[in-house]
Amino acid sequence: MPSGWLYAGNGMYMISYGARYGGMAGAATALGGSVMDLHTNPALLGLNAEPIFEGGFRINYAQNEYRDQFIDSDPLLNYANHKTDYTVAPLPYLGVAGRLNDALAGGLALYLVGGGGGQFTDIIRNTPRGTTVQEFTGYPVPIGSDIKQIRENVFARMAHARLAPGLAVHLGDWHVGVTLAGAFGKMEMRRTLSDITGSGELPGQGLRYKSDPAYALSAVIGIAYDVTESLRLGYSYSAPTVFHMDGHMSVNAGDPRFYHATGVSMRMSWPETHRAGIAWSEERWTISADVGYINWSSYLRTVKFELEDSFIETPFGFYSNTLLMNLYLRDQALFAIGLEYELTEGLTVRCGYNYTRANLESAGVNPLFAVLTEHHAALGLGIQSGVYMLDFAVEYAFPNRMRGADTSNWDIGHDVYGPGDIRLLQFEHERSMQAIAFIMGVTMRLN
Known part of the structure; x- marks a missing residue:
């Protein structure tokens, strides 16, 4: 799997699949002509x-x-952070599709659906109890043992890939299709603490989680109707994908009380999606538009890790076998429109726009999982020579910023200094994001 999985677009899904559809900002539910119809609309x-x-x-x-700050009456506890993370992720796809007879068509594709994550290092923090580093760890620290601040490092990645065979039935102006997908998922997460110089990890602190490879089944059902030779309507439904990402988690490495990595179970569900589209083609022009709905709130509001041992220390000092990450994802309505124009024989230009309100609420803002982009613009180019079509596309996700709520898990985790010491209004944080994607695809007609 690629190492960088930070940007998707429509939540953890990408805004488009395939180079031609990328140039039209993902407006493809009624368009057709790509193996990636297995994902967008198998009909x-x-x-x-x-x-x-x-x-x-x-x-x-x-x-x-990522930005945050903590302001306290004790100047030794004040800090501010401004961190920037750059991630590059190559995401391949390939497939084959075609007619089996006059009424039946089939296809097979292997592709990456999406993912998410984040990585920020050397974030200045106070010790969880506001004590000196020596008192906090209980171990001798070579540098900075008498100060109250440390460094926090966070890392998370998750990925979702599919092998997707599909069939379509064509009955006159009606088209019906189904894709049955075998899905693969994997996730990794780390949080470690180091001394203020960042030169050494503090013993007895942090956690590391790594899932075993997870497998699941999913499906896409689509329907399309040719109103005229130039006008087509389409609809597709993508079923949820439920991964059981069981694995192992090590907690407080170096502390003899937590000497082994404990087993952990976790279920992560990618939500169902609904999309409807219209496509019109006449001579050199093609216009396509989609509307859609992604049901995040029913599937991914909270991620719950259940450990075999009670290794998780809460901000209030007691230990639990449960680690909760409240993502507070909200449902998304999406809109996409794409335009294609054949300049000359063999040369086609494309453009598009895609909007989806960020699926993250302020209560879920944190450095680990956040896809904040909403407005996306796309440009594309197609070059045909003989049986080959070479497509290029560029998608740009405009910058978007979101401030975390004072009652979020991330905020409370840095506000609580003990059972009777909660400083809710002294910590604030925010995330911002922008992205660009370069897409290239080659289509070969098989005579």
């Missing part, structure tokens, strides 16, 4: 006159910023 499989093989990749480049 459109086999609309090409000949079978096709298609392969390509996208490179996501994301810039994430």
Whole structure:
């Protein structure tokens, strides 16, 4: 799996799949003509006159910023952070699709659905009890043992890939299709603390989680209707994908009380999606538009890790076998529109726009998981030569910033200094994000 999984677009899903659809900002539910119809709308499989093989990749480049500050009457506890993380992620795809007979078409694709995560290092923090580092760890620290501040490092990545076979039935102007996808998921998360210089990890602190490979089944069902030779309507439903990301978690490495990595169970669900679209083509022009709905709130409000041992220390001092991450994701309505124009024979230009309100609420803002972008613009170019079509696209996600709520898990985790010492209004934090994606694909007609 690629090491950088920070940017998707429509939540943890990408705004488009395939190079041609990328140039039209993902407005593809009624368009057709790509192996990635297996993901967007399998009813459109086999609309090409000949079978096709298609392969390509996208490179996501994301810039994430994290800011926070803590203001206290004790000047030794004051701090401010401004961290920037740059992530590059190559995401390949390939597949084949075509007619099996006059009424039946099929296809198979292997591709990356999306993901999320974040990485920030050397974040200045106070010790969890506001004590000196020596008192906090109980161990001798070579540098900075008599001060009250340390460094925090956080890292998280999750990924979702699919192998997706599908079939479509074409009955006159009606088209119906289904994709049955075998899904693969993986997740990793770390939080460690180091001395104020960042030169050495503090013993007996932090946690590390790594899932075993997780497998699941999912499906996409689609329907399309040709109103005229130029006008088509489409609808697709993507079923939820439920991963059981069981694995292991080590806590407070170096503390003899937590000498082994304990087993952990965790379920993560990617939500169902609904999309409807319209596409119109006449001579050199093609216009396509989509509306959609992603049901995040029913599937991914909270991520719950259940450990075999009570190794998790809460901000209030007691230990638990449960670690909760409240993401507070909200549902998304999306809109996409794309335009395609054939300049000359063999040369096509494309553009598009995609809007989806960020699926993150202020109560869920943290450095680990956040896809904040809302407005996306796209440009594309298609070059055809013989049986080959070479497509290029660029997607740009405009910057967006979100401030974390004072009652968020991340805020409370840095406000509580003991059972009777809670400083709710002294810590504040925010995240911002922008991204760009470069997409290239090659389609070959198979005579």
